[in-house]
Amino acid sequence: MLATDQFLKFDISWDEDYRNRVNPELITELMHRCVPACKECNWQVTKVEEGYAETLLPLNRATTNQHGTHQAALISLSADYTGGMAIVSLLRGVPMAGIHKCSTKEAASLWLAAMNVKYKAPSTGHLIGRCRISPEDREKIVTRYAQGKRVLVTLPVTFESNGELVAEAEMTYFCQPAIQLLEPGKKTSTLFNQKIKASARMIAGVRAKAYFTENGRNYRVDSSHTEIAAGPQGALLAEKLNRALPQLVDMVQARTQHGEELIRSIPGLRQVVNMGAGLDMRPFQLHAVLPEVVHFDLDLPEMLEERNRIAEMLPNSTAVKRVSIPADFLQDAVDKLLLRHGFNPSLPTAIIFEGCSMYFDRTINRRMLDAFAILLQHPDSRLWIDYVSESVFNGKTQIPEVQEFLARMDDLGEAFVFGCDDHRSMGAASRLELVESLTVKDFYQRKGKPSTDPVLDQYAFCVFRAADMT
Numbered sequence: 001m002l003a004t005d006q007f008l009k010f011d012i013s014w015d016e017d018y019r020n021r022v023n024p025e026l027i028t029e030l031m032h033r034c035v036p037a038c039k040e041c042n043w044q045v046t047k048v049e050e051g052y053a054e055t056l057l058p059l060n061r062a063t064t065n066q067h068g069t070h071q072a073a074l075i076s077l078s079a080d081y082t083g084g085m086a087i088v089s090l091l092r093g094v095p096m097a098g099i100h101k102c103s104t105k106e107a108a109s110l111w112l113a114a115m116n117v118k119y120k121a122p123s124t125g126h127l128i129g130r131c132r133i134s135p136e137d138r139e140k141i142v143t144r145y146a147q148g149k150r151v152l153v154t155l156p157v158t159f160e161s162n163g164e165l166v167a168e169a170e171m172t173y174f175c176q177p178a179i180q181l182l183e184p185g186k187k188t189s190t191l192f193n194q195k196i197k198a199s200a201r202m203i204a205g206v207r208a209k210a211y212f213t214e215n216g217r218n219y220r221v222d223s224s225h226t227e228i229a230a231g232p233q234g235a236l237l238a239e240k241l242n243r244a245l246p247q248l249v250d251m252v253q254a255r256t257q258h259g260e261e262l263i264r265s266i267p268g269l270r271q272v273v274n275m276g277a278g279l280d281m282r283p284f285q286l287h288a289v290l291p292e293v294v295h296f297d298l299d300l301p302e303m304l305e306e307r308n309r310i311a312e313m314l315p316n317s318t319a320v321k322r323v324s325i326p327a328d329f330l331q332d333a334v335d336k337l338l339l340r341h342g343f344n345p346s347l348p349t350a351i352i353f354e355g356c357s358m359y360f361d362r363t364i365n366r367r368m369l370d371a372f373a374i375l376l377q378h379p380d381s382r383l384w385i386d387y388v389s390e391s392v393f394n395g396k397t398q399i400p401e402v403q404e405f406l407a408r409m410d411d412l413g414e415a416f417v418f419g420c421d422d423h424r425s426m427g428a429a430s431r432l433e434l435v436e437s438l439t440v441k442d443f444y445q446r447k448g449k450p451s452t453d454p455v456l457d458q459y460a461f462c463v464f465r466a467a468d469m470t
């Protein structure tokens, strides 16, 4: 086995790793939190050694009924996590995405690619699952992972009840440092595709809860657009995140309304740029009031594919003037991309960079602002951005709901890496002049709904224009 490597941490001893990362009590607790079915069944990890895991699927009301398929499905579930746990035991010091609290930079991604389970006999008692990884496979897993290569491995998992073999499974897994799924320029994996769609769906799910009417104006002309975009997964994720941060719906509602007020306030508006458009259905909802406006939607190609798939399901999709521009903000010059796709910087324009700044580091944020400044050549053109406060991203807010929300975002693999308090200086560095900056609390105060909730101070909306406009 390798002693040193790039992705594993062999400076941590097995005893320490066992204590802090993979001991059965801890893993069982984490699994119960992440996989409600495991909690319902009281499924447990009972023993972990390097390259070995033992689990218990108890015989109880949740795990049995008269149908064999019910039990068979749970045996498969247990087989997946038993084999997975054996792999996890070998990844010294590495947290598992979706299980341990961690950021994408440090985590491992593990997913089941195939399984073959043979049910040998009906189970009549508690089921003990076991997976012992052979020395050859151990070597392969550790060596490949350490070198940052994708691991593909098939592991045997057996199930025994009252001393009798009940089932035998062959479980095939992929495993890889999670960061590699995000590397710019690399063809993205199925797993990453699902992940980016999940975060955009979650926001669509929150927004579907947040549509509203004010002074006779519908800020979401037809909320069904947003519901279609979110789908059941978005609704579920939104519920989960909103449980962690009950203010989330109000915050997203405020951001939606403020951005929309800006768009509607620009005289003779001709273009809207949706940076990181995700599943924001604003172009379709605005069509009724701004039919001539051209919408430039930029996002990762996989996300745009999903966006366009959903757009086709909407009744007015073909009437909306839209230009989809695949972009990777980590490496592309978005000003050049837009100019190549027919964007005219001298027309009145709104650039919306919504729900994105917190996921990119300062350098990328700065580069995006530099590009926006080039695009805002008309005196009425404006840029809208939302920022979380610096204390949110550096974990210093001490507000429990915010901490819980950030932990859930980490689970989604969407850690916040940037926050900004000095909006004026942030813009000035890119030749942008701050026109307005207000927190969610200010926003609701202005709307005649004052609040003393400190969470609402942690999220702000900014409007900029190009600095040298008179």
Ligand SMILES: C[S@@+](CC[C@H](N)C(=O)[O-])C[C@H]1O[C@@H](n2cnc3c(N)ncnc32)[C@H](O)[C@@H]1O
Binding pocket: 196, 199, 200, 203, 204, 275, 276, 277, 278, 279, 280, 298, 299, 300, 303, 327, 328, 329, 330, 353, 354, 355, 356, 359
């Ligand atoms: C939280 S979503 C916000 C979506 C949308 N603006 C909204 O408010 O509903 C963040 C968006 O940023 C996009 N994104 C993430 N990384 C990106 C990158 N490197 N380049 C371009 N877009 C990216 C995601 O695909 C996703 O659609």
